[in-house]
Amino acid sequence: MSAVDDPTDLTLGSEGSDASVAEAKGDEQIADLSSDAGDDRIDETIDGYNFAYLDENTKRMIRRAILKAVAIPGYQTPFASREMPMPYGWGTGGVQVTAACLTPGDTLKVIDQGADDTTNAVSIRQFFEKTARVDTTTRTEDATVIQTRHRIPEKALTEDQIIVYQVPIPEPLRYLEPRETETRKMHALEEYGLMHVKLYEDISRHGHIATTYAYPVMVEDRYVTDPSPIPKFDNPKLSNSPALQLFGAGREQRIYAIPPYTKVKSLDFEDYPFDPGQWPQACALCGAEDSYLDEIITDDAGGRMFVCSDTDFCSRRRAEQDAAATSEEGEQ
Amino acid sequence: MAIATRQPNDPPHGQIGFSKPSVDAAASFRTILNAVARPGSPQTVAAKTLAAAPLSLAATTALLTLADADAPVWLTPDVRSDATDHLIRFCVGAAPVSHSGQAAFVCGRFGAIEALELPAGSPDYPDRSATLIIETDGFAAEPDALALKLSGPGVDGVALLHVAGFGSAFARFLQQNAAQFPLGVDLLLTHGDQVVGLPRSTKVEVG
Numbered sequence: 001m002s003a004v005d006d007p008t009d010l011t012l013g014s015e016g017s018d019a020s021v022a023e024a025k026g027d028e029q030i031a032d033l034s035s036d037a038g039d040d041r042i043d044e045t046i047d048g049y050n051f052a053y054l055d056e057n058t059k060r061m062i063r064r065a066i067l068k069a070v071a072i073p074g075y076q077t078p079f080a081s082r083e084m085p086m087p088y089g090w091g092t093g094g095v096q097v098t099a100a101c102l103t104p105g106d107t108l109k110v111i112d113q114g115a116d117d118t119t120n121a122v123s124i125r126q127f128f129e130k131t132a133r134v135d136t137t138t139r140t141e142d143a144t145v146i147q148t149r150h151r152i153p154e155k156a157l158t159e160d161q162i163i164v165y166q167v168p169i170p171e172p173l174r175y176l177e178p179r180e181t182e183t184r185k186m187h188a189l190e191e192y193g194l195m196h197v198k199l200y201e202d203i204s205r206h207g208h209i210a211t212t213y214a215y216p217v218m219v220e221d222r223y224v225t226d227p228s229p230i231p232k233f234d235n236p237k238l239s240n241s242p243a244l245q246l247f248g249a250g251r252e253q254r255i256y257a258i259p260p261y262t263k264v265k266s267l268d269f270e271d272y273p274f275d276p277g278q279w280p281q282a283c284a285l286c287g288a289e290d291s292y293l294d295e296i297i298t299d300d301a302g303g304r305m306f307v308c309s310d311t312d313f314c315s316r317r318r319a320e321q322d323a324a325a326t327s328e329e330g331e332q
Numbered sequence: 333m334a335i336a337t338r339q340p341n342d343p344p345h346g347q348i349g350f351s352k353p354s355v356d357a358a359a360s361f362r363t364i365l366n367a368v369a370r371p372g373s374p375q376t377v378a379a380k381t382l383a384a385a386p387l388s389l390a391a392t393t394a395l396l397t398l399a400d401a402d403a404p405v406w407l408t409p410d411v412r413s414d415a416t417d418h419l420i421r422f423c424v425g426a427a428p429v430s431h432s433g434q435a436a437f438v439c440g441r442f443g444a445i446e447a448l449e450l451p452a453g454s455p456d457y458p459d460r461s462a463t464l465i466i467e468t469d470g471f472a473a474e475p476d477a478l479a480l481k482l483s484g485p486g487v488d489g490v491a492l493l494h495v496a497g498f499g500s501a502f503a504r505f506l507q508q509n510a511a512q513f514p515l516g517v518d519l520l521l522t523h524g525d526q527v528v529g530l531p532r533s534t535k536v537e538v539g
Contacts, residue, residue, distance in 0.1 A: 050354055051354035051355055051358065052354075052358070056353055056354060056357065057400060057402075059357070059358075059361075060357070060397070060398060060399075060400050060402075060403070061402065063361050063365075063397070063398060064398055064403060064436070065459070066365065067364070067365065067368050067398070067463070067518070068459040068461075068518070069459070070365070070368050070369050070486075070531065071368060071518040071531030071532055071533060072458050072459060072513075072514050072531075072532070072533065073485045073533060075458060075459065075514060077459045078457075078459070100361070101358075101361070101362065101365065102358060103355065103358045103359050103362050104355055104358070105359075159370075184456050184457075185456065188454075188455035188456050189455070220484075220485055220533065222513070222514060223514075242488075244365070244369045258485075259369050259370075259485040259486040259533075260369060260370065260485075260486055260488070261485065261486060261487060261488045261489075262485040262486070263485075
């Protein structure tokens with residue numbers, strides 16, 4: 001790929017200074033090469049591995065797929081998914097998208113069902129600490145790239161962030177029509193009646209749309225898309241988000257995207273509008289009433305509590321409450 | 333086309349290409365990704381290579397970052413030179429294609445691209461389409477620049493983009509392209525170290 005193996009060669013010699021290739025700013029550009037912020041980091045990645053694990057050919061292939069995915073919001077772009085050093089179902093698609101996007105200056109956050117401290121999140125975070133030497137964080141607002149399994153952080157994302165979703169089944173129509181040739185044709189013809197029949201059958205059977213996660217959305221009035229198994233509670237956050245949203249499905253070899261400020265509508269009916277759901281109780285730990293809650297079983301006698309699934313959100317709210325309580329005591 | 337042999341007065345082709353392919357390509361890709369995700373907002377590529385004249389630094393960087401043996405490049409005749417030959421054949425390693433319809437990336441001035449037959453994808457696979465890297469005369473808000481109002485995915489409300497060097501034919505091209513959605517080609521406009529993304533999803537009005 002590179003024309004020059006030794007970076008120290010990259011100073012303009014007497015031969016190059018009058019070259020027609022070097023435009024006026026060519027000299028400055030070459031001078032810039034030596035002061036690269038990522039230089040010392042790249043030398044520290046584990047021996048024998050390329051930056052961010054994947055080889056450059058693979059990353060280029062994934063990058064081209066990501067750009068096409070962004071250009072066609074909601075369309076599932078095929079890509080040649082590689083075997084990763086983790087089993088399918090553990091985020092191989094998300095990891096490949098993240099690897100293709102990471103730069104040495106990034107700060108990475110990885111969550112699994114909202115938690116920073118579960119096995120999947122910890123192992124992926126450590127994977128990129130080793131192979132890309134990027135900084136990692138648990139604080140949502142400090143991250144530039146967030147890889148997530150099945151949640152969107154409670155804290156609103158910003159324009160400077162990319163969120164990468166791990167996707168098990170990217171095809172929203174797959175459980176209705178198992179043949180890829182057919183679902184591809186259905187997307188091409190914008191033939192989504194089957195999905196509405198499914199939602200209607202929910203209503204006729206349960207009295208309401210009973211789909212609670214992986215709730216299908218319409219992206220920019222064109223493609224019906226699976227938002228990955230996030231709870232439907234998170235669906236409103238997909239629409240008009242300032243952050244770029246990328247979706248990677250490793251086993252199914254698909255990448256898709258929702259660009260920033262894109263209209264995303266959860267499918268529904270006029271008389272049965274989409275309802276993101278809510279809880280009768282607040283978080284048992286931090287008292288938040290507007291976050292997504294997980295049910296935690298506390299004993300064998302039916303004891304249970306509901307707590308925030310976003311551990312960063314919950315623990316920092318509690319820390320703030322503790323700090324406020326301490327300062328009040330101090331004043332008394 | 334025979335592979336050109338180096339002459340004593342040739343430009344320093346050895347300085348075209350990334351010195352640290354992995355991290356340079358990563359940084360360049362993020363710039364291009366930002367450009368495509370936020371149509372109409374000029375992004376600045378970091379200088380990680382020498383520009384392959386007559387191509388701009390941004391166009392050179394985009395080809396180095398995205399093209400390879402699996403993604404053929406077609407240059408319009410007006411931007412072909414020894415330097416671009418070196419860029420495509422040696423640095424990028426892209427397979428030579430004799431027809432623009434076979435290329436993943438078509439790069440040059442709009443005047444030469446306008447009339448080309450370009451892959452726009454199929455209804456089943458709209459992603460199998462060309463990406464155009466079009467050299468412009470800049471994005472400054474000058475009176476004679478073409479002013480475009482952009483809306484659609486990636487744009488918060490309406491974005492205003494000025495493109496110097498193009499007339500209304502370019503705006504018509506963009507409108508026809510957007511009207512084919514989800515088919516169509518995707519554009520990267522380049523000038524100097526700046527790149528602007530105009531994916532097919534962007535709706536264009538002359539402002």
